[in-house]
Amino acid sequence: MASFNLAIRRVVPSLAKLTYNPLFKVFLNAGDWPAKALFPRLRRLPPNHLRVRVGVSNKLFTNQVSYLAERWGLWLAMALDGLWDLDSTIVEIGCGCGRAAHILRDFRFYDRRFRGHYYGIDIDDEALEWCREHFDAVRFTFMKSSHASQTYGKDANASPRYTIDLPDDSADLIFSSSLFSHLLEAEMQNYFEESRRILKPGRSMFMSVFCMDYPPPTMGDRHTFRHRVGNAYVESLRVPEAAVAYEADFLHALARDTGFADSKMIHSAGAWQPYLICQK
Numbered sequence: 571m572a573s574f575n576l577a578i579r580r581v582v583p584s585l586a587k588l589t590y591n592p593l594f595k596v597f598l599n600a601g602d603w604p605a606k607a608l609f610p611r612l613r614r615l616p617p618n619h620l621r622v623r624v625g626v627s628n629k630l631f632t633n634q635v636s637y638l639a640e641r642w643g644l645w646l647a648m649a650l651d652g653l654w655d656l657d658s659t660i661v662e663i664g665c666g667c668g669r670a671a672h673i674l675r676d677f678r679f680y681d682r683r684f685r686g687h688y689y690g691i692d693i694d695d696e697a698l699e700w701c702r703e704h705f706d707a708v709r710f711t712f713m714k715s716s717h718a719s720q721t722y723g724k725d726a727n728a729s730p731r732y733t734i735d736l737p738d739d740s741a742d743l744i745f746s747s748s749l750f751s752h753l754l755e756a757e758m759q760n761y762f763e764e765s766r767r768i769l770k771p772g773r774s775m776f777m778s779v780f781c782m783d784y785p786p787p788t789m790g791d792r793h794t795f796r797h798r799v800g801n802a803y804v805e806s807l808r809v810p811e812a813a814v815a816y817e818a819d820f821l822h823a824l825a826r827d828t829g830f831a832d833s834k835m836i837h838s839a840g841a842w843q844p845y846l847i848c849q850k
């Protein structure tokens with residue numbers, strides 16, 4: 571199975587892009603059926619083509635458990651750093667089909683539940699629609715960004731200037747996982763500016779990035795980042811947003827220029843992407 575998955579990845583620069591193909595969707599969702607038939611809890615997961623679209627490594631048909639578990643560590647780390655609590659206003663950019671949000675939705679320890687508000691932003695209509703149908707509207711809002719992407723969907727009215735529909739100084743935490751790794755400079759700058767605007771003073775933006783200073787373990791094999799588009803290093807000129815990396819100096823300068831008071835990066839050996847943390 572692993573070599574089959576790897577072979578597919580070599581032929582197409584972006585597996586995510588392939589998940590918009592109706593035949594590939596049927597193929598992926600048919601392969602998800604046995605697990606969902608055996609384990610009723612898995613029927614609450616988004617369809618497999620949406621899970622594969624947001625990235626499940628090479629686990630095309632065996633991603634159910636990792637999908638459910640994957641973002642717990644991120645929530646826990648951000649809570650331990652005091653970046654959010656159960657009453658926070660939280661914004662996730664590039665929320666996909668809710669891989670992080672479902673943890674917030676389902677968390678319950680005695681009478682403790684998430685009572686704040688989560689806003690998910692994405693450009694993918696299908697993922698946003700699925701989320702709107704599967705999350706309660708009292709605590710969860712899903713919003714469409716005006717950005718376009720060769721990988722995740724184009725829109726005739728697309729614009730790299732998107733204003734997040736939230737007031738200045740209103741969010742406790744803004745985060746993303748594997749979003750900046752798909753953004754070219756104009757869209758990235760727009761999210762830095764918007765995040766800075768809507769964060770409350772002293773609060774943080776917590777974003778994973780591909781960074782040339784901390785290359786992923788796949789560097790030299792699956793990843794090369796051999797092309798340049800402005801300050802971005804991209805894997806494919808045909809589908810530039812498939813994988814995008816930046817230098818750490820550029821990211822820190824962008825944080826400074828867009829008005830953040832402080833920025834730092836956390837990384838550990840073997841990790842795919844470091845996290846850039848910018849404080850307002």
Ligand SMILES: C[S@@+](CC[C@H](N)C(=O)[O-])C[C@H]1O[C@@H](n2cnc3c(N)ncnc32)[C@H](O)[C@@H]1O
Pocket residue numbers: 623624625663664665666667668669670691692693694697715717718719722746747748749752753757
């Ligand atoms: C690799 S997926 C990760 C999704 C989610 N963060 C997760 O971990 O499951 C990248 C997501 O970013 C979204 N995306 C890509 N470009 C975007 C943009 N400019 N603005 C908002 N979302 C974007 C894609 O539609 C996709 O859902």
